[in-house]
Amino acid sequence: xxxxxxxxxxxxxxxxxxxxxxxxxxxVEAALSGHDTSDINAxxxxxxxxxxxxxxxxxxxxxxxxHNLRRMAWQEAPTIAVWDEDETIAEHGWARLxxxxxxxxxxxxxxxxxxxxxxxxxxxWGRPGVHPRRGLFSIRQFxxxxxxxxxxxxxxxxxxxxxxxxx
Numbered sequence: 001x002x003x004x005x006x007x008x009x010x011x012x013x014x015x016x017x018x019x020x021x022x023x024x025x026x027x028v029e030a031a032l033s034g035h036d037t038s039d040i041n042a043x044x045x046x047x048x049x050x051x052x053x054x055x056x057x058x059x060x061x062x063x064x065x066x067h068n069l070r071r072m073a074w075q076e077a078p079t080i081a082v083w084d085e086d087e088t089i090a091e092h093g094w095a096r097l098x099x100x101x102x103x104x105x106x107x108x109x110x111x112x113x114x115x116x117x118x119x120x121x122x123x124x125w126g127r128p129g130v131h132p133r134r135g136l137f138s139i140r141q142f143x144x145x146x147x148x149x150x151x152x153x154x155x156x157x158x159x160x161x162x163x164x165x166x167x
Contacts, residue, residue, distance in 0.1 A: 014125055014140065018117045020147045024062075024154070025107040028055070031157045032099050040099045044160045051160040055102035056094045058153050060085050062109035063092075065146050069113050072129040072139050073120065080131045117143065 032040065032051075040051045049057070064083050071078040089095055094105055117139075125140040137145075 014120070014122075014143075015118065017140075017143050017147060018114055021110060021117070021143065021150070022114045024058075024110060024150045025103055027154050028058070028103050028106060028157065031154060031161060032103065035099070035161050037098055039161055042160075042163070044163045048160065049156070051157050052099070052102065054153055054157045054160060055099065055106065056089050056097075057085065058150065059092070059094050059102060059105040059109050060088050061146075061149060061153075062106055062113070063088065065142070066109055066113040066116075068129060069116060069139065069142065072127050072142065073116060073124060077128045077130055077136070080129050082132060 035051070040055075043050055060083075064081070068078075068080045071081070092105065094102060097105060120139070126138045128136050128138055129142060130136050
């Protein structure tokens with residue numbers, strides 16, 4: 001049985017999902033440890049992204065997802081906004097940033113989502129959003145998908161950095 005924080009109404013059963021999200025910047029920093037700018041910008045195998053581009057995408061994804069999570073928490077079944085990634089990266093200047101600044105950007109985009117979710121009442125984890133292509137899903141499903149997406153990109157980052165270090 002899930003425990004409830006009776007002050008906030010937050011269901012303790014969802015905190016592990018929030019904790020996974022909160023650790024993304026730490027896992028990215030661990031992946032970057034020991035790598036210099038040339039490794040971060042090195043082109044990996046053809047068709048794959050360099051580590052810097054993976055980091056830019058992660059910051060973008062955190063920004064877009066955070067925006068949509070806030071809408072799902074406060075609006076009735078909002079249609080999920082799909083942003084132009086290249087335009088958003090350019091607007092924020094992320095393409096000009098190095099590794100630690102990109103980690104800071106990612107952290108800055110993830111922190112509001114973590115703060116929202118850690119105090120989100122149990123009943124609100126079922127609040128829906130509507131994705132234009134994928135249909136209806138809950139905050140719970142959205143967060144789990146977001147965490148899987150970040151996990152894949154941490155693996156991608158490790159791969160790109162491993163290939164760069166082997167050169």
